[in-house]
Amino acid sequence: MRPLAEVFPLLGWLKHYQRQTFISDLVAGIIVAILLIPQGMAYAILAGLPPQYGLYASILPLFIYSLLGSSRSLAVGPVAIASLMVSTSISQLAPQSEADYINAAINLSLLVGVILLVLRCIRLGAIVNFISHSVLTGFTSAAAIIIALSQVKHLLGLDLARAERIDESLMAIASNLPNTNSITAVISVIAFIILWYCKRTLCDQLLRLKLPQGVVEPICKAGPMFALLIGSIAVWYFSFDQTAAVKTVGMIPQGLPHLHALHIDVDLWRQLMMPALLIALIGFLESVSVGTALASKRQERINPNKELVALGMANIGSALSGTYPVAGGFGRSMVNYSAGAQTTIASMISAILVAITVAFFTPLFYYLPKAVLGAIIIMAVIPLINIAAFKTCWRFNKADALTLAATFFLVLFTGVEIGILSGIAISVALLIYRSSQPHIAIVGRVGDSEHFRNITRHDVTTGKSTLALRVDESLYFANTRFVEEFILQQCADNKQIKHIILICTAVNFIDASALETLENLIINLRDEGVTLHLAEVKGPVMDQLNSTHFLTQLAPGNIYFTTDQAMREVAGV
């Protein structure tokens, strides 16, 4: 049993599964399903697919995640950001027909799944660490704005071509504004009011009526379902689809998804590789963040490696269902958690409810206005727009704020893919730029203690012919010239210096560029009558240096165990 539970965390949880746990899961599963059905259809449209594909992505992938996932509360399924990324990446391929488009989406799911599994196998899950908090925040905020704008055409009943960049979007909307379908616009406004009311006011009012939590909770979360029902009924009753040309979802085939035919071709995979990698990374990152946050509320932890496998397999499940990539969504996961999900059985229940809907109830969506789905999407992505984060960042660290702002604007004005890649490049470049000018402190002894501190910040004693330097950075290609320059400049400015002690408390590694620079520095300093010493070299760095002839080259310079020792022997203070 033990090894099986290692692979299927659910099995471990089922050992202590009780009737009460099941009821909690059941309630949570129902609530998530109520949210998932309208959102699934909406996100599919956002992804450029027929609405049922969002429902297809909400069955098998959820089952698979339920079995393999290590998070009790993560709700997997179609998500807004991934839907946008699917749409932008497939549109770039300019598919010839809807079948081509769907085929590309399926291939994308398969690729995302394979990438996640490969990352697990080659132990490279840490690659998500390349995406900094600032890049993610900037990207998410901008993507949310793009998503919201992309829905305006549904809200107003306009007929616009897809636009990836914000300026194109705005231009298209502005010039088409006179063509607004007023009935559609009214439906949109009503949908917004319903959604807003359910989210903000309804819950408090119901609780004040002393209704039990188990009744209040599903009703509060059913805003999208109410909007969907009311919208559909209105269109059906007044025949708005005929009389006012209100666009509706229309005919959705009944029946469970099945894989028609998957055309894999190398060229398609090559073109989809980068988008798939980004969708995989962003999806994984979001899922793990949400999963970790929810797990720590229970004093538990999720296992990122298991999440790679679970999400990878869930995406392969998407491909098998003939639909597009999934991830763990922030909003629905929060709902799942707060609705009381105890295990992934809750997700299974959601999946079963979606499956029943797909199998029997799709004709009910015939009159569903697309405007309502647009309103649902906009309400779901608004919380993702986080402009305040910029202010916080700016106060703490200008480089992060810059990265955030750059990513935000690049995503808005150059597109999703280039935007996020540029953001990653900028964050990495700024990181290296920062460490290319490391903080170097000239230190002296604090009183007669064994502590050494910056001479500009503390009252310390120093030796006359000895310069003790602490470089606050590892020594590697990006900063090695700066350090060399600094030391040579100090020697040029103060001809009394005969010994330099390089304190290596912050030197965590030395690369080949730095080793060569140090070797040259020893020679150059020797020519000027100055001896270089090292102090407090860390174990791993010492091992590295011992593997070369560095110590012979350093002589008569020494490597001292402590700065104290070095200063006493070399400087006599």
Added chain:
Amino acid sequence: MRPLAEVFPLLGWLKHYQRQTFISDLVAGIIVAILLIPQGMAYAILAGLPPQYGLYASILPLFIYSLLGSSRSLAVGPVAIASLMVSTSISQLAPQSEADYINAAINLSLLVGVILLVLRCIRLGAIVNFISHSVLTGFTSAAAIIIALSQVKHLLGLDLARAERIDESLMAIASNLPNTNSITAVISVIAFIILWYCKRTLCDQLLRLKLPQGVVEPICKAGPMFALLIGSIAVWYFSFDQTAAVKTVGMIPQGLPHLHALHIDVDLWRQLMMPALLIALIGFLESVSVGTALASKRQERINPNKELVALGMANIGSALSGTYPVAGGFGRSMVNYSAGAQTTIASMISAILVAITVAFFTPLFYYLPKAVLGAIIIMAVIPLINIAAFKTCWRFNKADALTLAATFFLVLFTGVEIGILSGIAISVALLIYRSSQPHIAIVGRVGDSEHFRNITRHDVTTGKSTLALRVDESLYFANTRFVEEFILQQCADNKQIKHIILICTAVNFIDASALETLENLIINLRDEGVTLHLAEVKGPVMDQLNSTHFLTQLAPGNIYFTTDQAMREVAGV
């Protein structure tokens, strides 16, 4: 006078200029010119230009560098690597005519010059630090091999299309081998023998004859000039160009260079931007390396900022002369230094000699066989192939060795530009990957000293309910999850832990991602009954933390000045 000498280092040197200094400069200038004339023509052909363009690049740019450069010995002019890069980058544009090709080369010079000046103005000269030693070594070695192979067609008199990748080159050479022009091949062999003899043996023999150094030196360096003369005379005497179809340089117009017409168009600049940036960076990097090495032999230093300006203006000089980019060459600079150049007057003398040649003696090159130029190039680039560097790197640092090897093979098999960009990306990615799994030491007190060391490497005492950790890396997006994970795992493994002391001796900065992680960590640990403390936080990091609410969030945890203090107060040891 002072501020003028700031701009023109030469003016400073001229203050102490004497007859003897001038004689030294004169000799060095002549020797370099003897080398420069054949090399210049050879490199121009390598760059895909008519040979005279290499001479044009050896007049005005040298004058400009003489006035502005801060290195006494750097010999600026056409260099092998930049010539290769010019050829590959312009060929990608598929120019329609020779005029288009030359126009692109001129634009490239202008762009390289502008980029260097802009880097100076926005103080971004440090950008060269992105190119690590390993990337440069891998790139240079591979480029040298490509250059050498590109000359084989001249050596054998074959008619081959340009090939950028090594496999294409080898294939083309192999399949055309039967077409070898045997007279051309013989000329090549003789040229190699002359070059080899002058380089290896002649100098020692002349010195053994007790000839004065001032006579020996020019003769030794004149190998290329001898090869050129002997080759030309042979072709002229036997009419090999007519009878054996030996390819010669042919008609070179007499007269100094002048700018015909420069067509700047935005599209061209956009296409040339990346190659120009790479040529600028590699050229600057090589120049500064050689300049620094030669300056420290004189206990002097060069000024990288002045070099940016000097090389930038020299390249603009190239553009004005209607020719292609220049840089400081390794080989000729070494010759310049060892021939006794005292100031940049030596370069001026070289330039004057090249100018005289261009003005009057170009008809002399009519019979010069291209095979001889090919042999000169190959002899010049062989020292750049540094395979031994890989072995040294491998012993010291596997990541560097990997970067070197990857850059080497990528340049060989995917081309110069992609190769070096990939090399840079790999070195940066490996750097971040390395620091994404930082070394974390659990430390304890050494004896009853104030020193704390790794419990696995030293015999130390620790507290029972306190875990003291030293993270050997700054905290930022790439490693923040790893650190969080490590700490939470330690707490999960040992429920006795009530306090964690994070020793920040190696933490040089904290970015926004890490701050957020730390804040979450404090909350998560508190939920588990564990308090987080920090110790030995550096000044700049403390300033950063003080700008936020971090200290309030940390309470009841403290920030201690020393680990000693923290351990005594928290752990009681």
